[in-house]
Amino acid sequence: MDYDxxxxxxxxxxxxxxxxxxxxARQMVSRDFLYHACQSLDTCGVDEFFAEVEVIRSAIGDFTLTIEDIMSDGDRAxxxxxxxGSFVQPLFGLKPTNKVVGITxxxxxxLQRGKVRHLNLMxxxxxxxxxxAAAAAAA
Structure with a gap:
């Protein structure tokens, strides 16, 4: 079966x-799902992944998401x-500024058979x- x-x-x-x-989202991951983020040396499972996503979503008030690009070739993307949004809670060791930030x-x-198997966030x-720093200098 072909998967998009x-x-x-x-x-x-x-x-x-x-x-x-x-x-x-949990229904879209494989049983052997692994997650790694550049800020950590740890590789985590699905529960830790969703906990980290929630931390990011909570730290950015008025949260909006823009997908800039997706490229896919075979089972890799x-x-x-x-x-x-507004940076309202500590994130990645940085203090909130209550100013709008963009995090790229x-x-x-x-991917494997239409499921997310491994994910590496940078x-x-x-x-x-x-x-x-610019927000702190302007304050």
């Missing part, structure tokens, strides 16, 4: 990060997305740190 992995990635992004519909992320994906920390 680009569509699977897009739906997963919208369910997990965009809408916080973790039960729907990469996506670029931006989270925007790249995610590499491994956050543009330098850009986020510059936004936080």
């Amino acid at each position: 992995n680009k569509k699977v990635v897009e739906q997963f992004i919208h369910n997990a990060w965009g809408r916080g519909r973790y039960n729907l 990469i996506s670029i997305m931006t989270f925007c 992320c790249a995610v590499t994906w491994q 956050v543009d920390m330098a850009h986020l740190q510059m936004q936080v």
